[in-house]
Amino acid sequence: VQRTLQALTTLVERELAQYAGASVQLYAEPIIQQRIQQAFDYIFTLTYWPQFRVRELKLLNAATGMVTIPFANIKQWDDVQFVFRQWSDRPIPELPEGFSTQNLIGTQAQWLEPRIDAYLFTVYPLTATDQIEVIGRNRPAALFNPTDVVPFDDWAIVHYAAWTYLVDDASNPGAASKQQALFDTRIKQLKDQSEKGVIYLNPRGAQDIPQRWS
Amino acid sequence: MRRNRGSVSLLPRLPSVPMRNSLKPITLRDFSGGWNVIDDDMNMSHKFAKKSYNMFTQPDGTVQVRYGTKLFSDLRTRFAGGETIINGYYFQDSFVVVSSLGNLYRVLASGAHSLLSTGIWNDTDFVSFAIFNGHLIVCNGSDKPLDIDSDFTVELLQDPATGSNLNVPICKYVISINRYLVMAGDPLFPDRVHISARDARGTWFGDPPPNDATHIDIGSVLPSANTIRGLMGFRGKVVAMFAEGLVFGTLGVYNDTGSHTPSFEDGVEGFGSVSHRAGVAYGDDGLFVDLEGVPSIKRTVLSASFKPERVSDLIDPEVKKALSTLDFGILENNVFSIYNKGDAQFMLFIPNATLTAQRVFVFNYRPTISQQAWCEFGGWNFVAAMKSQAGAVFFCQADGRIWVYGNKENPLTKDFITGTDDGDSIAFDYEMPWVDFGSRVNTKTSKYISFDTRGKSEFTCEMFVDNILSEAALTTDFSGGEQGGFGSGDQPYGGGRNTSNKKLYAWPSKFEIMKLHFYGTADEGLSFVAISMHCLSGGIMRP
Numbered sequence: 001v002q003r004t005l006q007a008l009t010t011l012v013e014r015e016l017a018q019y020a021g022a023s024v025q026l027y028a029e030p031i032i033q034q035r036i037q038q039a040f041d042y043i044f045t046l047t048y049w050p051q052f053r054v055r056e057l058k059l060l061n062a063a064t065g066m067v068t069i070p071f072a073n074i075k076q077w078d079d080v081q082f083v084f085r086q087w088s089d090r091p092i093p094e095l096p097e098g099f100s101t102q103n104l105i106g107t108q109a110q111w112l113e114p115r116i117d118a119y120l121f122t123v124y125p126l127t128a129t130d131q132i133e134v135i136g137r138n139r140p141a142a143l144f145n146p147t148d149v150v151p152f153d154d155w156a157i158v159h160y161a162a163w164t165y166l167v168d169d170a171s172n173p174g175a176a177s178k179q180q181a182l183f184d185t186r187i188k189q190l191k192d193q194s195e196k197g198v199i200y201l202n203p204r205g206a207q208d209i210p211q212r213w214s
Numbered sequence: 215m216r217r218n219r220g221s222v223s224l225l226p227r228l229p230s231v232p233m234r235n236s237l238k239p240i241t242l243r244d245f246s247g248g249w250n251v252i253d254d255d256m257n258m259s260h261k262f263a264k265k266s267y268n269m270f271t272q273p274d275g276t277v278q279v280r281y282g283t284k285l286f287s288d289l290r291t292r293f294a295g296g297e298t299i300i301n302g303y304y305f306q307d308s309f310v311v312v313s314s315l316g317n318l319y320r321v322l323a324s325g326a327h328s329l330l331s332t333g334i335w336n337d338t339d340f341v342s343f344a345i346f347n348g349h350l351i352v353c354n355g356s357d358k359p360l361d362i363d364s365d366f367t368v369e370l371l372q373d374p375a376t377g378s379n380l381n382v383p384i385c386k387y388v389i390s391i392n393r394y395l396v397m398a399g400d401p402l403f404p405d406r407v408h409i410s411a412r413d414a415r416g417t418w419f420g421d422p423p424p425n426d427a428t429h430i431d432i433g434s435v436l437p438s439a440n441t442i443r444g445l446m447g448f449r450g451k452v453v454a455m456f457a458e459g460l461v462f463g464t465l466g467v468y469n470d471t472g473s474h475t476p477s478f479e480d481g482v483e484g485f486g487s488v489s490h491r492a493g494v495a496y497g498d499d500g501l502f503v504d505l506e507g508v509p510s511i512k513r514t515v516l517s518a519s520f521k522p523e524r525v526s527d528l529i530d531p532e533v534k535k536a537l538s539t540l541d542f543g544i545l546e547n548n549v550f551s552i553y554n555k556g557d558a559q560f561m562l563f564i565p566n567a568t569l570t571a572q573r574v575f576v577f578n579y580r581p582t583i584s585q586q587a588w589c590e591f592g593g594w595n596f597v598a599a600m601k602s603q604a605g606a607v608f609f610c611q612a613d614g615r616i617w618v619y620g621n622k623e624n625p626l627t628k629d630f631i632t633g634t635d636d637g638d639s640i641a642f643d644y645e646m647p648w649v650d651f652g653s654r655v656n657t658k659t660s661k662y663i664s665f666d667t668r669g670k671s672e673f674t675c676e677m678f679v680d681n682i683l684s685e686a687a688l689t690t691d692f693s694g695g696e697q698g699g700f701g702s703g704d705q706p707y708g709g710g711r712n713t714s715n716k717k718l719y720a721w722p723s724k725f726e727i728m729k730l731h732f733y734g735t736a737d738e739g740l741s742f743v744a745i746s747m748h749c750l751s752g753g754i755m756r757p
Contacts (some may be wrong), residue, residue: 016718017717017718018717018718018719018720019711019715019717019718019719020717024711025719025720026688026689026690026720027688027690027720027721027722028719028720028722031720031722169237169661170236170237170750171236171237171661171748
């Protein structure tokens with residue numbers, strides 16, 4: 001279940017045996033909410049969760065190796081999972097750091113090099129003209145507000161936040177270990193679920209994916 | 215610590231160094247020291263308070279918001295324009311109240327009132343009382359004394375044999391002791407003590423025999439003293455108060471010719487008094503007010519002599535500051551005190567120079583359990599204090615209203631409650647000294663705070679850290695532990711942070727020393743029993 005940041009805060013407060021409720025914990029709430037934000041950010045980057053997956057089609061500008069329009073949903077290079085040329089199922093690889101690009105010529109994209117701006121990467125050769133498809137994950141734009149729904153499993157986030165809070169308290173190692181174990185277990189369950197889909201084994205050609213079992 | 219292998223773990227693998235630091239609870243539960251402005255609050259036990267306004271110390275070491283007041287009687291309907299209460303006294307079953315026009319009023323236990331006399335006295339600004347053989351004697355220093363009979367008949371004090379008051383002295387101060395009526399504050403003889411005939415309140419020096427009345431000038435006992443500021447009867451002795459010191463007198467000494475020869479030979483310099491109305495005798499102790507603070511005398515067990523002490527050492531600067539702006543007229547007429555038996559409190563009322571405001575220095579004094587704690591009350595501006603035979607304390611407001619002060623049996627939680635007004639909340643302010651939890655230079659990381667409180671009032675708790683007073687590190691509003699939940703009386707919006715709830719309230723800060731400060735306006739009572747914090751103890755280095 002996905003809950004608002006405030007609802008998650010209340011759950012964490014109860015896990016910590018703190019007095020729960022909006023604005024009751026004047027000093028714990030900002031800390032707990034930061035732990036929740038931290039939990040989400042960590043979990044978000046733990047793997048490419050299918051529910052955050054987005055695909056964006058872009059044209060290369062054939063001059064500087066950049067796409068013509070910056071990316072809107074994929075916000076940083078870390079969130080790029082695959083980049084494909086048109087008519088290809090083989091991802092364009094990342095340019096090795098010891099590889100010289102000065103003799104690269106042509107119009108077909110061969111390499112990617114990360115950027116820090118909204119164009120995300122530079123394609124080599126710079127004169128590549130392909131249309132590309134970029135698969136990545138859509139990271140929430142900013143820090144969550146109390147009324148924002150945090151788009152991930154509530155208990156995974158609650159256990160993570162409670163665990164990190166309890167570790168800092170140093171009051172009850174057993175309680176901290178419990179939260180850690182619950183988080184580990186829950187996140188493993190979720191990862192297993194995320195990997196239940198079909199694994200695409202033959203990037204060179206069409207694969208016979210069964211649609212039904214009769 | 216056994217690691218959870220084979221699953222996702224967020225923490226990097228740590229070297230196998232044992233982590234032993236744990237959260238330790240620290241409880242502060244002794245507030246018995248009271249207000250202390252002498253010692254530096256960086257080096258003061260936490261049982262003392264840097265500020266204790268409208269909060270007094272209970273004998274069990276807790277600290278409580280003072281009681282409120284409720285209207286007992288209202289003389290305003292009887293008062294002429296500009297008429298004010300000067301003083302009052304409990305007599306028989308009633309209070310006798312004297313006004314600025316010299317009128318006397320009787321106030322019954324029901325609060326009903328009647329005029330006792332008018333026109334006998336001129337305008338007056340001071341009144342003292344003494345009960346002698348079932349009569350209430352009233353003096354003002356400008357008119358002949360009055361004599362109130364047990365049936366509340368008011369007449370001038372006079373010699374019963376002659377029916378004359380020719381020799382009755384005009385004095386400000388009157389006491390009764392050892393079968394004598396004693397007066398002083400004679401405007402013509404400022405160091406003279408007048409002593410009546412034995413068992414005869416109206417027979418004074420100069421009246422025909424049989425008459426053993428006398429007078430004695432005692433200014434020479436203390437070389438620097440010349441004006442008696444008050445009298446007190448204390449353990450069989452007459453205590454004549456000079457600003458410069460006290461003189462002890464023994465009555466009932468007769469010479470071979472049968473003349474009364476009282477002895478005033480024992481003087482104590484440096485421990486004086488400036489106000490007859492501020493002297494209080496209670497048990498083995500007598501408390502006074504001089505220009506420096508509150509001296510006391512205590513009768514020694516072995517020699518029966520008097521041992522002077524200065525009980526207000528811890529707050530002398532504040533008392534001196536309050537007294538320093540006042541002239542002797544205000545000191546004599548408007549500084550007064552009362553001993554509140556119910557809470558064992560000596561309450562000293564000191565007005566400002568314009569009589570528009572008042573500070574009340576309160577000494578919680580129970581010698582049998584070694585309780586000696588000061589605090590300050592405020593929010594009042596009374597002109598007199600009285601107490602009934604049962605020990606209830608009453609305060610007179612100049613305009614004619616008389617208020618009863620709360621006590622354990624009737625714990626009024628607001629000030630100035632009337633039949634139509636549920637009263638004013640009582641502002642309170644309690645500031646603890648800096649606390650280092652036993653190690654001055656080690657850092658402490660606080661995590662949680664909790665309270666044991668009584669009452670239902672809300673309060674604000676501030677914590678200052680590391681001698682930085684410009685801004686509180688943490689500030690939160692809490693509610694008294696006896697406040698009910700939703701549907702059970704008033705709560706602050708959202709239900710408040712009830713201090714009886716044993717769930718944790720976060721209190722995150724890092725410090726070497728810390729100071730807690732509580733304040734608010736109480737309307738449903740509040741007392742602090744204990745304050746607990748949960749802290750991690752650290753090293754001496756600060757990041």
